[in-house]
Amino acid sequence: MPKTTKTLDLAVIRFAGDSGDGMQLTGGRFTDTAAVVGNDISTLPDYPAEIRAPAGSLAGVSAFQIQFSSKEIHTPGDTPGVLVAMNPAALKVHLPELIRGGTIIVNADAFSKKNLTFAGFETNPLEDGSLDDEYIVYSVEMNKMVTHACKGMDLPAKIVLRTRNLFALGILYWMYDRPLEPTENWLETKFAKKPEIAEANKRALNAGYNYGNTAEIFTTRYKIEKATLPSGTYRNINGNYATALGVLAAAEKANLKVFYGGYPITPASDILHAMSSWKQFGVKTFQAEDEIAGIASTIGAAFAGNFAVTATSGPGVALKSEALGLAIITELPLLIINVQRGGPSTGLPTKTEQSDLLQAMYGRNGEAPMPIIAAATPGDCFFAAYEAARVALKYMTPVFLLTDGYLANGSEPWKIPSLDKLPDIETNLIDALPDGEESFLSYQRDAETFGRPWAIPSVAGLEHRIGGLEKKDGSGNVCYEPDNHHQMTVIRQEKVNKVVQEIAPTRIIGETSGDLLILSWGGASGTARSATEQLQEEGFAVSHVNLRWINPLPSDLKDILKQFKKVLIPEINNGQLIKIIRAEYLIDAVGYNVVRGKPLRASLLIEKAKEWLG
Amino acid sequence: MPKTTKTLDLAVIRFAGDSGDGMQLTGGRFTDTAAVVGNDISTLPDYPAEIRAPAGSLAGVSAFQIQFSSKEIHTPGDTPGVLVAMNPAALKVHLPELIRGGTIIVNADAFSKKNLTFAGFETNPLEDGSLDDEYIVYSVEMNKMVTHACKGMDLPAKIVLRTRNLFALGILYWMYDRPLEPTENWLETKFAKKPEIAEANKRALNAGYNYGNTAEIFTTRYKIEKATLPSGTYRNINGNYATALGVLAAAEKANLKVFYGGYPITPASDILHAMSSWKQFGVKTFQAEDEIAGIASTIGAAFAGNFAVTATSGPGVALKSEALGLAIITELPLLIINVQRGGPSTGLPTKTEQSDLLQAMYGRNGEAPMPIIAAATPGDCFFAAYEAARVALKYMTPVFLLTDGYLANGSEPWKIPSLDKLPDIETNLIDALPDGEESFLSYQRDAETFGRPWAIPSVAGLEHRIGGLEKKDGSGNVCYEPDNHHQMTVIRQEKVNKVVQEIAPTRIIGETSGDLLILSWGGASGTARSATEQLQEEGFAVSHVNLRWINPLPSDLKDILKQFKKVLIPEINNGQLIKIIRAEYLIDAVGYNVVRGKPLRASLLIEKAKEWLG
Amino acid sequence: MTEKIEFAPLTKKDFVSDQAVRWCPGCGDYAILAQTQKNMPTFGRKKEDFVFVSGIGCSSRFPYYMNTYGFHSIHGRALPIASGVKLANPDLSVWVVTGDGDALSIGGNHFLHTLRRNMDLNILLFNNRIYGLTKGQYSPTSEVGKITKASPFGSLDYPLNPPAVALGSQATFVARTIDRWQSHLASMMERAYHHSGGSFIEVYQNCLIFNDNAFESYTGADKLENVIELKHGEPMVFAKGTKGIKLDGFTPKVVSMDEFSLDDLLVHDETNLDLANIISNWTSHPILPEPIGVIYAINKPTYNEQVDKQIETTIDNIGPGDLEKLLNSGDTWVVE
Amino acid sequence: MTEKIEFAPLTKKDFVSDQAVRWCPGCGDYAILAQTQKNMPTFGRKKEDFVFVSGIGCSSRFPYYMNTYGFHSIHGRALPIASGVKLANPDLSVWVVTGDGDALSIGGNHFLHTLRRNMDLNILLFNNRIYGLTKGQYSPTSEVGKITKASPFGSLDYPLNPPAVALGSQATFVARTIDRWQSHLASMMERAYHHSGGSFIEVYQNCLIFNDNAFESYTGADKLENVIELKHGEPMVFAKGTKGIKLDGFTPKVVSMDEFSLDDLLVHDETNLDLANIISNWTSHPILPEPIGVIYAINKPTYNEQVDKQIETTIDNIGPGDLEKLLNSGDTWVVE
Numbered sequence A, B: 001m002p003k004t005t006k007t008l009d010l011a012v013i014r015f016a017g018d019s020g021d022g023m024q025l026t027g028g029r030f031t032d033t034a035a036v037v038g039n040d041i042s043t044l045p046d047y048p049a050e051i052r053a054p055a056g057s058l059a060g061v062s063a064f065q066i067q068f069s070s071k072e073i074h075t076p077g078d079t080p081g082v083l084v085a086m087n088p089a090a091l092k093v094h095l096p097e098l099i100r101g102g103t104i105i106v107n108a109d110a111f112s113k114k115n116l117t118f119a120g121f122e123t124n125p126l127e128d129g130s131l132d133d134e135y136i137v138y139s140v141e142m143n144k145m146v147t148h149a150c151k152g153m154d155l156p157a158k159i160v161l162r163t164r165n166l167f168a169l170g171i172l173y174w175m176y177d178r179p180l181e182p183t184e185n186w187l188e189t190k191f192a193k194k195p196e197i198a199e200a201n202k203r204a205l206n207a208g209y210n211y212g213n214t215a216e217i218f219t220t221r222y223k224i225e226k227a228t229l230p231s232g233t234y235r236n237i238n239g240n241y242a243t244a245l246g247v248l249a250a251a252e253k254a255n256l257k258v259f260y261g262g263y264p265i266t267p268a269s270d271i272l273h274a275m276s277s278w279k280q281f282g283v284k285t286f287q288a289e290d291e292i293a294g295i296a297s298t299i300g301a302a303f304a305g306n307f308a309v310t311a312t313s314g315p316g317v318a319l320k321s322e323a324l325g326l327a328i329i330t331e332l333p334l335l336i337i338n339v340q341r342g343g344p345s346t347g348l349p350t351k352t353e354q355s356d357l358l359q360a361m362y363g364r365n366g367e368a369p370m371p372i373i374a375a376a377t378p379g380d381c382f383f384a385a386y387e388a389a390r391v392a393l394k395y396m397t398p399v400f401l402l403t404d405g406y407l408a409n410g411s412e413p414w415k416i417p418s419l420d421k422l423p424d425i426e427t428n429l430i431d432a433l434p435d436g437e438e439s440f441l442s443y444q445r446d447a448e449t450f451g452r453p454w455a456i457p458s459v460a461g462l463e464h465r466i467g468g469l470e471k472k473d474g475s476g477n478v479c480y481e482p483d484n485h486h487q488m489t490v491i492r493q494e495k496v497n498k499v500v501q502e503i504a505p506t507r508i509i510g511e512t513s514g515d516l517l518i519l520s521w522g523g524a525s526g527t528a529r530s531a532t533e534q535l536q537e538e539g540f541a542v543s544h545v546n547l548r549w550i551n552p553l554p555s556d557l558k559d560i561l562k563q564f565k566k567v568l569i570p571e572i573n574n575g576q577l578i579k580i581i582r583a584e585y586l587i588d589a590v591g592y593n594v595v596r597g598k599p600l601r602a603s604l605l606i607e608k609a610k611e612w613l614g
Numbered sequence C, D: 001m002t003e004k005i006e007f008a009p010l011t012k013k014d015f016v017s018d019q020a021v022r023w024c025p026g027c028g029d030y031a032i033l034a035q036t037q038k039n040m041p042t043f044g045r046k047k048e049d050f051v052f053v054s055g056i057g058c059s060s061r062f063p064y065y066m067n068t069y070g071f072h073s074i075h076g077r078a079l080p081i082a083s084g085v086k087l088a089n090p091d092l093s094v095w096v097v098t099g100d101g102d103a104l105s106i107g108g109n110h111f112l113h114t115l116r117r118n119m120d121l122n123i124l125l126f127n128n129r130i131y132g133l134t135k136g137q138y139s140p141t142s143e144v145g146k147i148t149k150a151s152p153f154g155s156l157d158y159p160l161n162p163p164a165v166a167l168g169s170q171a172t173f174v175a176r177t178i179d180r181w182q183s184h185l186a187s188m189m190e191r192a193y194h195h196s197g198g199s200f201i202e203v204y205q206n207c208l209i210f211n212d213n214a215f216e217s218y219t220g221a222d223k224l225e226n227v228i229e230l231k232h233g234e235p236m237v238f239a240k241g242t243k244g245i246k247l248d249g250f251t252p253k254v255v256s257m258d259e260f261s262l263d264d265l266l267v268h269d270e271t272n273l274d275l276a277n278i279i280s281n282w283t284s285h286p287i288l289p290e291p292i293g294v295i296y297a298i299n300k301p302t303y304n305e306q307v308d309k310q311i312e313t314t315i316d317n318i319g320p321g322d323l324e325k326l327l328n329s330g331d332t333w334v335v336e
Ligand SMILES: Cc1ncc(C[n+]2csc(CCOP(=O)(O)OP(=O)(O)O)c2C)c(N)n1
Pocket: A263, A264, A265, A266, A291, A315, A316, A319, A346, C056, C057, C058, C059, C060, C074, C075, C098, C099, C100, C101, C102, C103, C126, C128, C130, C131, C132, C133, C134, C139
């Protein structure tokens, strides 16, 4: 049968299977290959809260979605066009999101009576015809195939069957005309010590590819060309790793050592993991007994002159909030990273959400303002972390960096920055009594930044005491005077306000005025951008602004907002940025809020936008 | 010399002295006497963060202010007309706030060279004439006087000198024509086991009174008549005790036992103290190892069917915030009381502030809304606590009650409520499977309140599991489904919104429309009320609304706000309620924010209001 | 309240909830769950009187699978939550299931204080020496040098020894058992159930995904060589009676029963705190067998009992509270 | 780093800050402060290398009065803050001042973990068995039945025994002293200073406002009858040599030196953990004298040392980090 090849702009595929089926790995390989091929990509891992729920259960389904394209893209895609379902449960969970007319590739061998029942199917959907009208279904006996492929290798059946995911990957590589070498190389490195495993996997991969090539059932291949990305060296990067690299880069640039104090929590733990692997950079990681000790240790390390960082997720932020107040009143440089997840309480720990913004703004006792920056894409986490560090050190303040589960685990091609081009980082370190001072004034501020001197223990002549009680303006001594307290309260707010001078002019995607402005922050920015671009293509007067700094807000934002008839704020929460914007600018902004533990869908945001566009 | 008597509407006096001088006790006695005499009163204790700083130091000054009147009053007064200063430090600290032409009564014997230097006086203000032009100064050798008075009693000098405060009190009793009996009776009870101490104090008291009566120097007495208060039985009450009583009353009314779990913290500890004295009511108090254990224990007790309460101040709320999220997602009835103090961090622990409102609103991870009520006066703490408890039990939700250091320690005459007149309290307790249900649905809601059934351990057939993971609507089982999470997020918000049906129509002090509305909450309400009344007297079109419920806001507020040209929001913070109001109603409300650790001053608020009144 | 009440006897099935169990297949938690469900009916108590409280971690999913009242709370806070449950209703049998991270890392302070108060809770600590749920970081009971994602060069923290922590916290009941020693596990639970006061049981539990075989030597073929079962009043023998423990000063020595008789051996006395301290320091000893069984057990009034007693005494002394009277106490005056 | 450096010798005055001391006149804290200010110069170290970290409580105001670097932090968190200081700069001499509430109530978990890690900090716990700063509630070291504002009918919590908690937490240095035993206090601080690892000193401190005379029998006229000074390698005598301690099994007995000789007595061995456990259980004993001095001291690599060593070893093995290289690692590709 002749095979035809269609060229597409983009494709969205989703791998889904049991936790034990290696779907994250499969997705990761597809992503790396797409990156090497030169596509723009965006990924969305989606795994269960259980380590490994019972095989075949709905709760145990793990998935990985990737959008790859020859054009610039901003999201992992709303709904996949191709679904790989390694078992009935995976089909059950993910079918509802597959587009009509989409392609389903299933491992027919996993559709046993037991698995079907476990997944809640009364009849076998591969046989009862229920799928045939709406989807193109490829039912492949993958178990059988890999067993064939590994024949003669003398491996236990269990091991052989574990290569099924590579077989499925091989089919997709054929479908999208991808090279196998990157994956083969990766397998060789990964299983360097177990060459027979590498071999089995390679066989499965090739078998899948060849199956696509030769089997009668597949008729069409798709070609997705290289995207035209800015020139440079690229790597694929996820948000957590990018965040960790951003911290390290800032410290190196500031000529400081990194101190990381924290406690593991999903989805932030990978930042700790990355940090703890960088001993050669002198990075010190302290896995503390809890989040409170984690942040407390960073406060101590900051006092003693390290660039101190902690990362956590919402429940951890709650625990750290008392100590954050201490960091604010002692005016020490500190970076606190919240990789947001679904709340409240333990909530949906492995899912994404943007619902900790107001906690970051207000979640402390007293008037305790601090700057807040949010990363927009996985790769942007690097720059946001770097920027947060720069501000913390320049202004002598703790800074909040908000990312989220989607950014943290999602990935995209990332143009590796050149270190020289990163902005310089100033610190307030001093090593002697400033000229003309008789005794050290630990709260004597820099006029431009309101930063106070950073006098670290071991410097002679600058001995001083700080703490959580209100301090006298200038001297920093404990002070209960009413007017001083008022003044210090105002100064602490003013200091945060001053960070506005660091904020680049706001970038507007689209015209500077129009009918609708979509105003986003953080992980919703990709969806907002996609939606905007499509609306613009359809001829609507829509523009997009993504906020990087949320506290303070950019000084040009007010004027920008006024140029639009309506402002629409999409957030994966019940309306948080919108409260800040409405209070600040008294504009009747409206929200688009869907709290499903997943990135917002561009298509639905577009619908919502059209409501306001009339 | 003949003595004249003037009748006044009100007076504001302040006792100030060393921490060891017994100023809080003196103020307390004066207050009780004023109450018994029938004045309306309002008090403001003001003590240092140190238990007992070095004698004579500025840091060690302790003060007590009282306003008493024949009319209804709402604050302890902006600035005193009479200042009793027991030593130079007290004079130094408090003189700046005395009104011009005010009266100063000092213990001349304390103005030693050493004390003067310690207080930072270069010359003796009693001798250098610096006070004479602006104030009426009575310099009394109190040490000598009490020594005389106690002659023959064979008491150590140290003990005798400790009665100085009663001597000073005696002078003021004479000045304001107050009876001595209540104080004498109190002394007898208090020192029942040490009659000689009671006697010495009574002698000092009488000596002070007689000194006023006979000494040549005092010429005028003041008379402040009974206030016309609504009829009933009254007692003097401070906010913390009223809060504790409100909790107890609610539990009794709901036929539940109180469980109090908490950790001491200024200025909330007195609530724990009161609770722990009520064993005869079956109140269980658990002084936990920290705030987290405190609230955790209440969550457990609520699960097991007690009316569970915790009280703390800002730093403690920070620590409790993770567990509050758990209480929200498990939808258990709980009362959390924040007696606010100066922040951020340890801040000004013994001073008042209103800066934890946004923490109460947003200080948790995820979308975690809960109702918030604020008490307006010391006596109102009772009713606010009662109301908070009623809502918690009816809606199955944790409720925040905000009071503050000023309300907690301040006092006022309180008309003792009759228990029958307090509203009934409904609970969601169930003791059997609801008709028609096959298995127990722990998240099946009441349509009116969204309250879920409260099935407590030991009830057969209702065994169920709750927890911090997202739950399936209805069954309450763990559920990771995206749409369910969205739905539950909305439901949790809806439940809080439903509390609006509990809110009485908003009371407007003044006309229902006008040039300016002063919108207050919590402890600022007294100042706002006073300022409003005076502005009204001056003919301005000003009204006042005090918010009791802040989350949700009253349904009639929107329309009320629209009837005024301008809305002015006075808060002892940097602007918190104002953010909520602006975001909600998009009105250009303005703030009056003074963060000095003290109640706002009506006179300054009036000035601010006049700016807007033009 | 351990007296039996008359009602239809329950079976294991009564304690199995309708929720699918979601641990990794082969996880040691399964064995403990099964044993617990089997044990509960033997206590002759109504199932609505049992409450299982947990924190967060793989182990802490436990309550979902027990068809009793249950509370899966937040990380580290199971003990104070359980304390609240017990104080509110002391007639309940309250069980806490927690992990080495949950109880000893973030929850360490509550562990300390709950035990010192002798709050009448039954605490099962599933010690797998790893953070399971967060995918394998070292825990406070992990051995030094452990390679994990958070310690790619080996961990540096010295491990805590849970029985030693419990004893240092004034615990009144300290025991240890192993997931795969089913009947031993059952007997420890039974002892805990009957102990009035805070009962702490450390359960060695295998996490086959992130720390497989951590307790292999206590559950494998050689297990009897490597484990000693402590029995009150009995000499310390192990390895099927071929070896014993003798004290030299405070220092324990393994001796061969070929050379020594039972009379020479150290006799276990679970009421002796000093001995309990000595035994607890044998944990993970290179030479000594791992002690399991009841290390320490004494009687002391429980916190919850005392709370109730204080209330009763007060009511006996001054009568039940009268709110109207309380409201009207102190200086009052009447305005007409 | 305990080697001496050449610089002008310091005096007590150098360590006195310009802040007015604000404890109640007569508070035991004064004596400890004075002794500390006197001791510091004797260590021959520059004053800028000292850091005092505290939590919240009366005792925790301490750093303000020391003319060194200081950090008065938040309630219970002094130890992890101090750990951060020490890890960031291991050359500093880091001292923690804390109270019984601060260290053992809200801060108990950090106490446990800081000690187990053997973080090289010197920890002075001022134990006045009361919450001073919040005006007198019972603390975790208050005796049962204590009447306070929060326990008008008497407290029910069994007290913690700080040395026992420390030993249960794997501490490597545990000592006790008393505010008014000035030279003993000085010698304990000196021992702590020279101990490499976490040094824990419990200091009995009188709060004359809320818990006056809690330690009267150890500081009053009879003090020598009621206190025993532990000395490594020496037999346990007290009461001016008239009494001694003898072990009977694990049980200590007070014996008269009229009847026994020094050779009969228990000899203190500060390196013996089992003995240390036994001694720590004498706290507030009705018959035995209160032990003060070094209860336990052993050497073990510190956490902070190991952190530095791990970094050094890694750099030795793979060279110093190259950020450019790290950024460019993994699969990369070039877009022209
Ligand atoms: C406040 C908070 N911090 C961190 C976490 C992440 N977390 C969940 S379970 C866990 C540790 C689990 O270890 P353990 O208690 O030993 O239980 P196991 O999974 O091994 O049974 C951690 C760190 C959390 N859920 N909440």
